[in-house]
Amino acid sequence: MTTAYNWTAIQADPRFQALHAKKTRFLWTLLAFSVVYYVMLPIGAAYFQNIFKIQVWGPLNVGLVFALSEFIVAWGVAIIYSRRANNEFDVLAREIVEQAHTMGSR
Numbered sequence: 119m120t121t122a123y124n125w126t127a128i129q130a131d132p133r134f135q136a137l138h139a140k141k142t143r144f145l146w147t148l149l150a151f152s153v154v155y156y157v158m159l160p161i162g163a164a165y166f167q168n169i170f171k172i173q174v175w176g177p178l179n180v181g182l183v184f185a186l187s188e189f190i191v192a193w194g195v196a197i198i199y200s201r202r203a204n205n206e207f208d209v210l211a212r213e214i215v216e217q218a219h220t221m222g223s224r
Contacts, residue, residue, distance in 0.1 A: 128218045137210045144202060148195050155191050159184060
């Protein structure tokens with residue numbers, strides 16, 4: 119059996135609008151952080167070469183460590199988003215859809 123939802127009613131729900139706004143703000147924040155962090159690598163390599171050439175350990179220098187740290191940042195952003203989505207956004211979305219399903223079956 120296929121369940122039909124009233125998507126117009128769901129979209130008009132103030133809780134859905136609040137959820138969408140909250141999720142959008144969170145995603146833009148993560149995006150801004152990621153872009154700034156990733157752009158720092160080429161800027162640093164172009165304009166701060168002396169800093170990027172500092173030896174950290176053996177053949178590793180600050181530039182290589184910074185470049186490798188971008189993988190950690192990417193994983194961190196993914197983990198942060200997935201935890202927030204699973205613990206907050208998905209829960210709220212499920213409640214809204216369940217209520218819409220209950221109201222639609224009346």
